[in-house]
Amino acid sequence: MQASASAKPLATVSNHETYLSQGIPSADSLAPNPLDQFSQWFHLAQSRPDDVPEPEAMSLSTVDAETHIPSTRVVLLKQVDPRGFVFYTNYSSRKGRELFPDGDYEAESPRGAYASLAFYWRKLHLSVRVVGRVERVDRATTQAYFDSRPVGSRIGAWASDQSSVLPTGSREELEQRVRDVERRFGVPEGTATGSAVDVGPEGKGSAAQETHIPVPPFWGGIRVVPFEVEFWAGRESRLHDRYRYTRKEGDEDASWKIERLCP
Ligand SMILES: Cc1cc2nc3c(=O)[nH]c(=O)nc-3n(C[C@H](O)[C@H](O)[C@H](O)COP(=O)(O)O)c2cc1C
Known part of the structure; x- marks a missing residue:
């Protein structure tokens, strides 16, 4: 069905922001x-x-x-x-x-x-x-640049087939892929998801942070x-x-x- 011009809006913006930078004189x-x-x-x-x-x-x-x-x-x-x-x-x-x-x-x-x-x-x-x-x-x-990232982000880069559909639609499927990558590179399970004991968010400040992980091709x-x-x-x-x-x-x-x- 074609949307009519009079359709009730779901959100509106009525303020009028005044923009006052120094400008660019010339x-x-x-x-x-x-x-x-x-x-x-x-x-x-x-x-x-x-x-x-x-x-x-x-x-x-x-x-x-x-x-x-x-x-x-x-x-x-x-x-x-x-x-x-x-x-x-x-x-x-x-x-x-x-x-x-x-x-x-x-x-x-x-x-x-x-x-x-x-x-x-x-x-x-x-x-x-x-x-x-x-x-x-x-x-x-x-x-x-990859080496400078927290270990959790480096694992995430391997685990996420970015933009592809997760067949089951569950977060668990993504986290299983993350665990597989953690195992592959010998990093404690839960490093990337923050659930590993003594590893902390994304492995910052931990031994896992020092793990060499090659950059994904x-x-x-x-x-x-x-x-x-x-x-x-x-x-x-x-x-x-x-x-x-x-x-x-x-x-x-x-x-x-x-x-x-x-x-
Ligand atoms: C604040 C913010 C920063 C982001 N930075 C990046 C980034 O540097 N690289 C990246 O691939 N995705 C980044 N994302 C995720 C992207 O917006 C996007 O969801 C993802 O790259 C997939 O995009 P695509 O399916 O169009 O390729 C960021 C998202 C937000 C909200």
């Missing part, structure tokens, strides 16, 4: 490179943990190459480097398959599909949007190499400041063009 106040500009804003957000509890949380949008259906989820930014924005995930997940449709996650640094990111730091009234093309992070960098870093980055600073009466950096896609030596956009 393009001259921006760094010539958007990754440098992003780093400045990100450091500001990181310096205000009470106002911005998780500045690294970002929305990631991908598109299914066959159906053209988009999907968005939240992931964590783990590094900004001169090439782009890095996060870690399961390459076989929905996002992983949409970003690398070839599915060959053993191949060295192949170029993937387009992706978009969005950050929103509410108390700062700042937002950043990124459009780029992805590439896989090299295995040595992925291994180094289907898991690793993804870098979004941008060709468009927009900086949004909230101002009064919705007359926000917006600046967009663009460069030719695929040409990382190209200089960035900066333009002001209507809010």
Whole structure:
């Protein structure tokens, strides 16, 4: 049945937030490179943990190459480097398959599909949007990051066939897979689920934390190499400041063009 325009809403929002950042007075106040500009804003957000509890949380949008259906989820930014924005995930997940449709996650640094990111730091009234093309992070960098994770998260990466359906639909099935991985790597049962005696949440501070667990071949870093980055600073009466950096896609030596956009 077609939803009618008069259908009773299930939720409404009636407040009108006033956005009052310092704004972006002119393009001259921006760094010539958007990754440098992003780093400045990100450091500001990181310096205000009470106002911005998780500045690294970002929305990631991908598109299914066959159906053209988009999907968005939240992931964590783990590094900004001169090439782009890095996060870690399961390459076989929905996002992983949409970003690398070839599915060959053993191949060295192949170029993937387009992706978009969005950050929103509410108390700062700042937002950043990124459009780029992805590439896989090299295995040595992925291994180094994987080794830095709590042992429970490393086990979880092996145990979770991310985005696939659990046939029985039960949590127990997932926890059984976790126990199988714990046994495989000689880690006390219950380390990842926090139920192991004397191990503590995720094995932090325990002997289990020191266990060498190889990085799963289907898991690793993804870098979004941008060709468009927009900086949004909230101002009064919705007359926000917006600046967009663009460069030719695929040409990382190209200089960035900066333009002001209507809010
Ligand atoms: C705050 C937050 C941070 C998250 N960080 C990550 C992350 O860094 N990597 C990841 O794979 N999933 C992360 N997730 C889970 C994803 O949102 C998503 O559920 C999962 O990656 C599966 O997405 P997919 O099925 O579209 O591939 C996070 C979720 C939240 C709410």
